[in-house]
Each structure stands twice: as C-alpha cells, then as structure tokens.
Amino acid sequence: MTEKAEGPAExxxxxxxxxxxxxxxxAGVGQLAHLVHGSTSWADVGLYVVCFLAFWTAWMCFTVYGNVVGGAAKTMPVLAAMAGLVVMxxxxxxxxxxxxxIFAVAYVAVRVLSDRVWEHREDGVRVLVDWPxxxxxxxxxxxxxxxxxPSPWRYWLWALGVLVDLVITFTLSGKRLTENVTAKLASRPGPAVLPTAARLDTAHFGERLGLFTIIVLGxxxxxxxDAMAGAPKWNGPLYWTVFAALGLLATLWAAALREGSGGIPYxxxxxxxxRVLLPxxxxxxxxxAAFATGLGDAIEAAEHQHVEASTRWLLAGCVAALAVIGALAGLRSGRRGWWAAVVLIPGLLIPAAIGFFxxxxxxxxxxxxxxxxxxxxLGGWFFAQRASARDEAGRGAPPA
Structure with a gap:
C-alpha cells in the first residue's frame, strides 16, 4: 500500500x-430536535438518539470525503448525498x-454512495484509515x-446498525481495512491496483466539526x-428567561469553541x-440539539412560571453530561485536577438539584x-490565567 499526502500543506x-x-x-437538526420536544417517553429519547446519530453519520461520511480529497471532491455525489439527507x-x-x-431507504442510499465516492478511476482507490x-x-x-x-422491531434494527458502526470505529484497524480492500481489488479482473492510505487534514477537520456545532447552537x-415571538405577553419574566437562555447558549459556545476544539468543550x-473525536x-x-428544544419549552413556560419536570431533567441532564465530557477533555488536554473539580462539582450538583427539587x-x-x-x-480558566499572570509578574519584579 502506498501512503499519499492528501491536500495542500497550507x-x-x-x-x-x-x-x-x-x-x-x-434542516436536519431542526427536524430531529422535534422528537424530544415536550416528550416524557424514554422510547422517544432513544429514537432521537438513533436517528440523530444516523443523520450525523451520513453527514460525516461526506464531510470526511471533502476533507480528504479537498478540491478534487466531485460535486454531483455530494449534491446527491445532500438530497438524501434532506429526505431523511x-x-x-x-x-x-x-x-x-423512507428514512431508512434514504440512509442506506447515502451510505452506499459514501462508499462509492472513494473509488476514483484516475488515481486509484483510497482507504480512509482514520474513520473506516x-x-x-x-x-x-x-x-x-x-x-x-414492522415497528417497533424496525427501530431496534436501527439501533443495532448504529452499534455496529461504533464497534467498527473502535475495533477495525487501518491495517485490517487495507488488507480487506486489497483483497477485494485483487479479485477484480484487470491490472492489479494498490490502495492509497488517506488521512484527515486535522486542522481543516476541526473547523468542519466546529461549523456543525455552530449550526446546532444556531x-x-x-x-x-420562535418561542419569544409566540409568547402571548411580553413582560419582565419573559425577557429575563430569554436573556438567560441566550446567556446559556453563549456559555456553551465559549466552552465548546472558544476554549474547546472540534466542538468538544475544553x-x-x-x-x-x-476515531475517538468523531463519536x-x-x-x-x-x-x-436536544438542549435547544428544552430552551424553547422553558421560554414557553415563562407565561405560567412553571417548568415541567421533563423539561427540567432534559436541560439539567444535558448540562451535567456536557460537564463530564468537558472535564475529561480538559484533563486530556493538560488541565489540572483542581480545574476538573471546579467543572464537575457545580456541573453535576446544580443540575441534580434542579432535576430533583x-x-x-x-x-x-x-x-x-x-x-x-x-x-x-470558564471561571476556573479565568482565575488560573490571572494567577499565572501574577506569578510571572512576581518573578519578573526586581528585588526590593
């Protein structure tokens, strides 16, 4: 197998x-979020998870294609995949x-197309070792x-398909994938063709993941x-709820994009x-995306000043999960243990108190x-930066 640099160095x-x-x-994120809008059923939550991951996987297949081949990406397959995602x-x-x-047929069609686009007659076959x-x-x-x-077994099969993709992501090595592709090519008539290892342009890919996160925050x-526009009466409680919702979105943006990378907080x-970053x-x-739906429900609740238990748990659960992910990502990125504690203690205790009480x-x-x-x-990072600046100023100060 040959190793080929994909894309320009700049x-x-x-x-x-x-x-x-x-x-x-x-369009997809907006439609999918409706599956948990006002729902109190765990079955609806499970269906949302499966459908969201299916839509995200189909989108990601062509995102990595554009990342690897760059300007050589073929327009018609990308537009065809876009049509399939619209149908989904x-x-x-x-x-x-x-x-x-129809959702299942469109998903299968996009996935089959995503496999075919890697075969280019003019420059051989690429093997995407970073995300098989x-x-x-x-x-x-x-x-x-x-x-x-028939339903509900259909949805269990969907969940199985998502699970298989996750297993492939974490277990199928680039070497094994290359061997499989090589054997497949060897069985074809004509001259032998060696596959080319294709790797992601990580800097460009981080931007692509960040753009998707911006879309979700959008x-x-x-x-x-929409919730504010539909409110029957605009008063102080509504304004404060809207400002709080926007402040919360800004906080999540800062954690995921300003202080994070690829849409992952910190x-x-x-x-x-x-293979870890993508899942x-x-x-x-x-x-x-689920959190965004909960915000709409909270703003609608400003009229009667009571948030339903399902909405409380949705909002609180999402914040708690993001706190855990952010703390682990921060530790992986070299942040200190005390900072992770600053993230986790309020990030878990406050949502739990909101959910229960x-x-x-x-x-x-x-x-x-x-x-x-x-x-x-973000507060822990700010104080750490201030402390570091004071220490540097102290070391640089002349003796008295």
Whole structure:
C-alpha cells in the first residue's frame, strides 16, 4: 500500500461546496430536535438518539470525503448525498409511521454512495484509515433489513446498525481495512491496483466539526427566537428567561469553541484520535440539539412560571453530561485536577438539584443556575490565567 499526502500543506478552509452541503444540517437538526420536544417517553429519547446519530453519520461520511480529497471532491455525489439527507430530515415528522421506511431507504442510499465516492478511476482507490465507517457498510445491513420489518422491531434494527458502526470505529484497524480492500481489488479482473492510505487534514477537520456545532447552537438561537415571538405577553419574566437562555447558549459556545476544539468543550487541538473525536462530537452535538428544544419549552413556560419536570431533567441532564465530557477533555488536554473539580462539582450538583427539587423554580432562575453550572470551567480558566499572570509578574519584579 502506498501512503499519499492528501491536500495542500497550507491551511485550508471550508469550500463553497462544503458550506452549501452544511445547509442540510440546519434542516436536519431542526427536524430531529422535534422528537424530544415536550416528550416524557424514554422510547422517544432513544429514537432521537438513533436517528440523530444516523443523520450525523451520513453527514460525516461526506464531510470526511471533502476533507480528504479537498478540491478534487466531485460535486454531483455530494449534491446527491445532500438530497438524501434532506429526505431523511423531512421523514422525521412521520418517523412513527410509513415515513420510517423512507428514512431508512434514504440512509442506506447515502451510505452506499459514501462508499462509492472513494473509488476514483484516475488515481486509484483510497482507504480512509482514520474513520473506516465511511467505507465499511456492515452497519448498513440492519437498516436495509428494517425496510421490511414492522415497528417497533424496525427501530431496534436501527439501533443495532448504529452499534455496529461504533464497534467498527473502535475495533477495525487501518491495517485490517487495507488488507480487506486489497483483497477485494485483487479479485477484480484487470491490472492489479494498490490502495492509497488517506488521512484527515486535522486542522481543516476541526473547523468542519466546529461549523456543525455552530449550526446546532444556531438551532438553539432559532428556538429561543420562535418561542419569544409566540409568547402571548411580553413582560419582565419573559425577557429575563430569554436573556438567560441566550446567556446559556453563549456559555456553551465559549466552552465548546472558544476554549474547546472540534466542538468538544475544553479540548485542545490534536489531543484525541479521529476515531475517538468523531463519536464524541456526535454525542456533544446530539446533547446540544436536544438542549435547544428544552430552551424553547422553558421560554414557553415563562407565561405560567412553571417548568415541567421533563423539561427540567432534559436541560439539567444535558448540562451535567456536557460537564463530564468537558472535564475529561480538559484533563486530556493538560488541565489540572483542581480545574476538573471546579467543572464537575457545580456541573453535576446544580443540575441534580434542579432535576430533583427545582419544581418551584421560575424558568429564568432555573436557566441562570444552569449558566453557573455550565460556566464554572470558564471561571476556573479565568482565575488560573490571572494567577499565572501574577506569578510571572512576581518573578519578573526586581528585588526590593
């Protein structure tokens, strides 16, 4: 197998084709978030997780394709994948009925296409060693079978397909994948073709993941705006709730993008391998999308000043999960143990208190408490920076 450098050495940014392709994520995230809007059923939460990860995986397959091949990306396959993702997004509204079949068919079509785009007759076959899911279709098989299986077994097959993809991500080595592709090529008639190892451009890829996170946070801003626009009466409690929601989104943005990398809170660049970074990004994006729905419910609750238990737990659970992810990512990035404690203690205790005892909290107070919980890591970073600056100033000061 030959090793080939993919893309130019200089810093790359998202192309117009990539940015246009990202528009489908705007539609998809908005539709998927409706699966948990006002729901109190764990079955709906589970279906949301499976559908979100399926949509994210299909989007990611073509995102890594554009990242690896750069300007050589073929427009028509990308646009065809975009059409498939649009069909998936539109099918979400009827996912409990016949539209579930359409969702599965569209997903299978996008995944099959994502495998085919790696075969270029003019420059051989690439093997994506950093994320084999884009080329290994075993996880698609349960989805294909589900087309002829009635509910609720259909959804269990979808979950199995997602699980298979995760197993492939963490267990199939680049060497094994290359051997499989080589054997497949050897069985074809004609001259022998050696596969080419393809690796991600990590700097460009971090930007792509960050853009998806921005899209998800943008869904939160849109949800807040729609909820405020639909409020029957604009008064002080509504304004304070809206400001708290926007402050919470800004806090999550700062943690995930300003102080994080690839949309992961407090993660430094190049600290995680793509095989860990990608599933973690999917998890964080799914949490943020569900969180955006909860914000809309909280703002709607400003009228009667009572947040339903399901909404409290959704918001609190998402903040707590993000605190755990952020603390672990920060430790992985070289931050100190005391900083992780600063993140985890309020990041877990405040959401737990809100979930168990926050039934009497007004929506604005509930959201401002979550701002404190989500922003503890930012405060710890700020004080650490100030302490470091004072130490450097002290060492540089002349003796008295």
């Amino acid at each position: 810093e790359r940014h998202a192309s117009w084709l990539e940015l246009f392709f990202d528009l489908v994520a705007v 997004a539109a099918s979400v509204s009827g996912i409990h009925g016949e539209h579930a079949k 899911v884009a080329q290994v279709g075993f996880g698609v098989t349960p989805w294909l079978v589900s087309i002829w299986v 869904e939160g801003v849109l949800t807040v705006t 993660l430094a660049p190049d600290r995680l391998s793509p 973690l990004h999917g998890l964080v994006a799914g949490l943020l 926050g039934g009497s909290l007004a929506p604005a107070r509930l959201l401002w408490l979550l701002v404190v919980a989500a922003g503890a890591g």
